[in-house]
Amino acid sequence: GAVVSQHPSWVICKSGTSVKIECRSLDFQATTMFWYRQFPKQSLMLMATSNEGSKATYEQGVEKDKFLINHASLTLSTLTVTSAHPEDSSFYICSAADDSQQFFGPGTRLTVL
């Protein structure tokens, strides 16, 4: 199957700082990438859908000014958590889609102190 990478795999930051997470499709071009968040013992919650070269589409309740998404190329999307707070601590997972299915990245564990 296709490979999707995320970097970093984990990050610890102080409250008020910004954190950038990268998502790359390594062996295929992904016109669409998705960003999910998963709290402990909860399901994946879609945050936004990102299409290359256009603005991301955010799900209801997700603040677009807090979670900045950039999809500058067919193989790279970034999520920046701005002014992070402890309640933003979560497992952030990206996925990249081809014509038939989504391929998930390994996830990024964010801890905000």
Place this chain on the structure above:
Amino acid sequence: QKEVEQNSGPLSVPEGAIASLNCTYSDRVSQSFFWYRQYSGKSPELIMSIYSNGDKEDGRFTAQLNKASQYVSLLIRDSQPSDSATYLCAVDLGGSYIPTFGRGTSLIVHP
């Protein structure tokens, strides 16, 4: 409200038994159905996809789809301790190409 429902479990089965995981969804328009396995602290990995009514088998896994009753299930034969994980059902509700995930069912296979 469009939803994908799963029993959170845990479902506990002995090694070698058949594990049966169920999922119901809220609308009749859905066309694509997926089962993912997620180990603790890891991201989901796709096990099976199914698009037509009936059974689809892949090794020890069988997905069953009944669109009229709006449920999809996953059977795991000869369960192994390594199958212990959370199993997520995903459905393209409303025909959207973006799947909606259920909360997942925790499976424990004990030796």
